[in-house]
Amino acid sequence: MKGENYLYFNGTAAEPNGADKAIMIPTCKVLGVSVGAANGSADKDAMFLSFAGFVNDGNSKGSVLIAIKDGKQKEAMDDIVAAMNSNPSDGFVVIADDFKNVYCSPHITGCTVDSAV
Numbered sequence: 001m002k003g004e005n006y007l008y009f010n011g012t013a014a015e016p017n018g019a020d021k022a023i024m025i026p027t028c029k030v031l032g033v034s035v036g037a038a039n040g041s042a043d044k045d046a047m048f049l050s051f052a053g054f055v056n057d058g059n060s061k062g063s064v065l066i067a068i069k070d071g072k073q074k075e076a077m078d079d080i081v082a083a084m085n086s087n088p089s090d091g092f093v094v095i096a097d098d099f100k101n102v103y104c105s106p107h108i109t110g111c112t113v114d115s116a117v
Contacts, residue, residue, distance in 0.1 A: 065112040072107035079105030
């Protein structure tokens, strides 16, 4: 959609070549970010960005596990929100790219894409 940012995640140290390695998510599909492990247990070096699925069935969801430096959840969240609200000319916003080692925050150290949650 014109005027909307698209968030890019690449969770592989190589060029993405298969399912669940890289994804581009429209910001309107982001449901939220949670701190810790997917099961709700404490984890000081991880958080999950959840998003609505792309099949428009109202039920499908996906997530990206974002690895962060210990104790830097708030700072990483602030940086992600700033990146989501940025104004790139093409709408392309890199949040985490393990292949190119490019991250929107100095507190992010990697990611794992799971589009089939």
